[in-house]
Amino acid sequence: xxxxxxxxxxxxxxxxxxxxxxxxxxxxxxxxxxxxxxxxxxxxxxxxxxxxxxxxxxxxxxxxxxxxxxxxxxxxxxxxxxxxxxxxxxxxxxxxxxxxxxxxxxxxxxxxxxxxxxxxxxxxxxxxxxxxxxxxxxxxxxxxxxxxxxxxxxxxxxxxxxxxxxxxxxxxxxxxxxxxxxxxxxxxxxxxxxxxxxxxxxxxxxxxxxxxxxxxxxxxxxxxxxxxxxxxxxxxxxxxxxxxxxxxxxxxxxxxxxxxxxxxxxxxxxxxxxxxxxxxxxxxxxxxxxxxxxxxxxxxxxxxxxxxxxxxxxxxxxxxxxxxxxxxxxxxxxxxxxxxxxxxxxxxxxxxxxxxxxxxxxxxxxxxxxxxxxxxxxxxxxxxxxxxxxxxxxxxxxxxxxxxxxxxxxxxxxxxxxxxxxxxxxxxxxxxxxxxxx
Ligand code: NAP
Numbered sequence: 443x444x445x446x447x448x449x450x451x452x453x454x455x456x457x458x459x460x461x462x463x464x465x466x467x468x469x470x471x472x473x474x475x476x477x478x479x480x481x482x483x484x485x486x487x488x489x490x491x492x493x494x495x496x497x498x499x500x501x502x503x504x505x506x507x508x509x510x511x512x513x514x515x516x517x518x519x520x521x522x523x524x525x526x527x528x529x530x531x532x533x534x535x536x537x538x539x540x541x542x543x544x545x546x547x548x549x550x551x552x553x554x555x556x557x558x559x560x561x562x563x564x565x566x567x568x569x570x571x572x573x574x575x576x577x578x579x580x581x582x583x584x585x586x587x588x589x590x591x592x593x594x595x596x597x598x599x600x601x602x603x604x605x606x607x608x609x610x611x612x613x614x615x616x617x618x619x620x621x622x623x624x625x626x627x628x629x630x631x632x633x634x635x636x637x638x639x640x641x642x643x644x645x646x647x648x649x650x651x652x653x654x655x656x657x658x659x660x661x662x663x664x665x666x667x668x669x670x671x672x673x674x675x676x677x678x679x680x681x682x683x684x685x686x687x688x689x690x691x692x693x694x695x696x697x698x699x700x701x702x703x704x705x706x707x708x709x710x711x712x713x714x715x716x717x718x719x720x721x722x723x724x725x726x727x728x729x730x731x732x733x734x735x736x737x738x739x740x741x742x743x744x745x746x747x748x749x750x751x752x753x754x755x756x757x758x759x760x761x762x763x764x765x766x767x768x769x770x771x772x773x774x775x776x777x778x779x780x781x782x783x784x785x786x787x788x789x790x791x792x793x794x795x796x797x798x799x800x801x802x803x804x805x806x807x808x809x810x811x812x813x814x815x816x817x818x819x820x821x822x823x824x825x826x827x828x829x830x831x832x833x834x835x836x837x838x839x840x841x842x843x844x845x846x847x848x849x850x851x852x853x854x855x856x857x858x859x860x861x862x863x864x865x866x867x868x869x870x871x872x873x874x875x876x877x878x879x880x
Pocket of ligand 1: 548589590591592593594595597634635636640641642644647711712753754755756794795796797
């Protein structure tokens with residue numbers, strides 16, 4: 443019997459559990475840990491609440507979670523409640539699937555002003571992540587600036603623009619829905635330090651901006667390269683750029699029907715956040731792109747801003763006793779191997795890129811490596827005690843484990859509390875989640 447501990451119950455964690463199960467069959471016992479009492483990581487707290495079909499993938503993870511040799515162990519923070527060396531003593535393989543939950547810092551003067559948020563915090567707020575539920579952003583200013591031209595920037599701009607009606611069927615948490623209902627935002631500027639050919643936005647997500655009740659996307663056609671130059675782009679990016687061309691052609695009369703303007707500001711690199719105890723503006727330098735890189739032109743301008751959300755990527759969170767690559771913001775690893783018996787997978791391995799599905803081959807690859815290491819003797823003899831030994835340790839420490847069956851009770855309580863038409867109303871603090879188990 444091989445005992446495997448997977449730390450993190452998001453897509454990378456559950457795809458790895460599925461893959462280990464397939465590789466070892468009945469010969470493996472898999473414990474999937476999470477610091478929250480609820481599973482699924484980014485599916486619950488990262489994927490936009492109005493993208494319910496994407497969240498449907500959790501049904502696949504549930505099948506894995508309910509299988510005989512897989513167990514969910516919620517409410518345990520690895521590195522605090524139990525250390526990595528302790529887990530390595532108990533399990534043959536420990537796999538870090540902890541994602542990249544920390545915002546990449548903007549590192550600019552004024553970035554500590556109130557109402558300047560990273561996307562982990564802002565997205566966590568509207569998705570009910572217990573760490574960010576109290577964020578209470580001030581939406582009373584007329585202009586919001588979203589930094590970055592990736593899919594997270596699109597999520598944030600779209601959520602800021604939607605009407606209450608457009609959130610029907612979503613699981614946006616009540617506190618965010620109420621605050622967004624009072625928003626005075628009329629202009630959302632999406633700031634990109636490079637040009638239309640360098641955006642990271644994918645076509646399906648970009649196309650949604652043209653279908654909003656109250657907002658319309660504005661692109662200045664002077665920012666677009668000659669159409670002939672699109673031929674060199676890979677097909678997905680070419681589609682996105684075609685959408686931008688469509689936005690640039692939207693007639694003024696159509697824009698006039700929508701009270702919120704979503705403006706793409708290309709070739710615009712943030713330089714400083716301006717304000718005296720209160721955010722007032724963002725200072726930006728105009729750039730030009732040469733051989734794919736942005737170069738400042740020295741032209742500086744200011745955009746008045748009441749809210750800034752930085753959607754510039756994420757970093758993993760270090761765990762004591764695990765080598766960390768500070769520059770890359772992820773665990774130091776060689777194709778997923780950190781040291782004998784310790785692995786990482788998904789964003790914790792490769793950084794925050796790709797889609798949810800990208801984590802599946804990653805999970806299968808790491809399961810192969812565990813199987814190879816078991817066969818070649820790297821993992822040592824199969825004599826570790828795994829689950830029962832962990833449970834003894836947890837009891838001794840007074841840790842309150844949350845099982846998958848417990849999670850189903852929390853889920854039922856969230857479903858019972860749902861607004862009309864919504865799938866659930868999430869608990870946004872750990873105390874309420876635990877109370878639902880009483
Ligand atoms: P991303 O795709 O890597 O985009 C980050 C953006 O931030 C880029 O435009 C980048 O510009 C910009 N940026 C980075 N550092 C900057 C700085 N210092 N100043 C100004 N701009 C800066 O990251 P993301 O949007 O956080 O998305 C993360 C991953 O999740 C991606 O794989 C994404 O596709 C995925 N995701 C998918 C969905 C979906 O499929 N619906 C939704 C959300 C997220 P440069 O290119 O110039 O560096």
